[in-house]
Amino acid sequence: MSTATGYRPRRSVLYMPSSNERALEKAKTLPVDGLILDLEDAVAPDHKTTARDNACAAARSGEYGQREVTIRINASGTQWHDDDLAAACAAGPDGIVVPKVDSAQEVLGLVAAMERHGAPEHTRLWAMIESPAAVLCVGEIAASSPRLAALVIGTNDLVKELGARHVPGRQPLLTSLSLALLAARRSGVAILDGVYNDVTDLDGFVAECRQGADMGFDGKTLIHPGQVGPCNEVFAPSPAEIEDAHALVAAWDAGAGSGVVTHRGRMVEHLHVEIARQVIATAQAISDRG
Numbered sequence: 001m002s003t004a005t006g007y008r009p010r011r012s013v014l015y016m017p018s019s020n021e022r023a024l025e026k027a028k029t030l031p032v033d034g035l036i037l038d039l040e041d042a043v044a045p046d047h048k049t050t051a052r053d054n055a056c057a058a059a060r061s062g063e064y065g066q067r068e069v070t071i072r073i074n075a076s077g078t079q080w081h082d083d084d085l086a087a088a089c090a091a092g093p094d095g096i097v098v099p100k101v102d103s104a105q106e107v108l109g110l111v112a113a114m115e116r117h118g119a120p121e122h123t124r125l126w127a128m129i130e131s132p133a134a135v136l137c138v139g140e141i142a143a144s145s146p147r148l149a150a151l152v153i154g155t156n157d158l159v160k161e162l163g164a165r166h167v168p169g170r171q172p173l174l175t176s177l178s179l180a181l182l183a184a185r186r187s188g189v190a191i192l193d194g195v196y197n198d199v200t201d202l203d204g205f206v207a208e209c210r211q212g213a214d215m216g217f218d219g220k221t222l223i224h225p226g227q228v229g230p231c232n233e234v235f236a237p238s239p240a241e242i243e244d245a246h247a248l249v250a251a252w253d254a255g256a257g258s259g260v261v262t263h264r265g266r267m268v269e270h271l272h273v274e275i276a277r278q279v280i281a282t283a284q285a286i287s288d289r290g
């Protein structure tokens with residue numbers, strides 16, 4: 001999320017099928033901010049149990065360094081959900097990602113179940129917003145529990161449920177994306193954009209990253225290692241932005257006491273200084289990750 005204190009980079013968050021041991025191994029070497037070890041759509045029914053065991057072992061391993069490790073369990077109401085949730089709580093990842101969350105009541109039920117299963121305090125809930133029902137009550141979902149750390153947009157399911165099409169510029173999704181962003185910002189939870197399915201189309205991918213970053217998303221969910229580097233770059237402040245932020249703060253400090261100054265021809269008020277300080281803090285947090 002984008003607060004000056006406690007900022008945790010979540011520029012790039014990579015899904016991987018937890019049935020794919022090669023991918024789980026490779027993830028230890030990728031410059032990704034977070035991982036979603038998937039038990040849901042990327043895992044065939046016959047492999048669900050193996051995937052669950054692999055994901056829990058990976059979460060326990062401590063071998064993923066500073067990367068935030070989450071497990072995406074199967075949705076409420078599926079035959080795997082209860083066992084997934086119990087196993088994930090016992091493994092204690094940084095987050096448990098729950099797909100197809102449709103109401104604030106569902107979040108409260110999930111949080112109660114996490115407590116019943118003894119999930120450690122650091123294990124937070126990440127709710128996926130990927131249906132019309134979820135979008136229409138996303139404000140209530142985002143505000144429902146202090147255990148909720150992030151909203152994750154599921155654009156594939158959303159496109160399916162809307163009867164929409166994947167088109168450049170994502171016009172059919174903009175209302176849903178904006179409502180989710182408003183909800184996340186009002187409640188102070190992080191928000192991650194959906195995935196880009198064509199792993200061979202780097203230009204299209206970067207354009208969609210830029211759109212998400214311009215809208216205010218903290219980062220983007222990814223499906224392939226080749227998407228990590230470009231995504232990190234788009235969601236980080238650029239060297240020019242960092243330089244400008246330092247210069248703006250210096251201009252403000254030089255005009256101490258006045259409510260408004262100019263910097264490089266632009267009006268600067270206190271809120272612009274806050275934004276500049278946020279850019280500097282974000283850049284520092286990213287650089288501290290090494």
Ligand SMILES: CC(C)(COP(=O)(O)OP(=O)(O)OC[C@H]1O[C@@H](n2cnc3c(N)ncnc32)[C@H](O)[C@@H]1OP(=O)(O)O)[C@@H](O)C(=O)NCCC(=O)NCCSC(=O)C[C@H](O)C(=O)O
Nearest residue numbers: 015016017022023026038042154155156157195223224225
């Ligand atoms: C999309 C893929 C199936 C492509 O796989 P593949 O053809 O094997 O890719 P490459 O040969 O280019 O792979 C090169 C190496 O990179 C590793 N790899 C590939 N993908 C990943 C990954 N996601 N994480 C880690 N490592 C990965 C390969 O193992 C190769 O390694 P090596 O041989 O050692 O060099 C595949 O990328 C894939 O499965 N991606 C993830 C799919 C997924 O998790 N989907 C579920 C979430 S998407 C979604 O639907 C979100 C939401 O619910 C919604 O509704 O929108």
Ligand SMILES: [Mg+2]
Nearest residue numbers: 130154156157
């Ligand atoms: Mg989905």
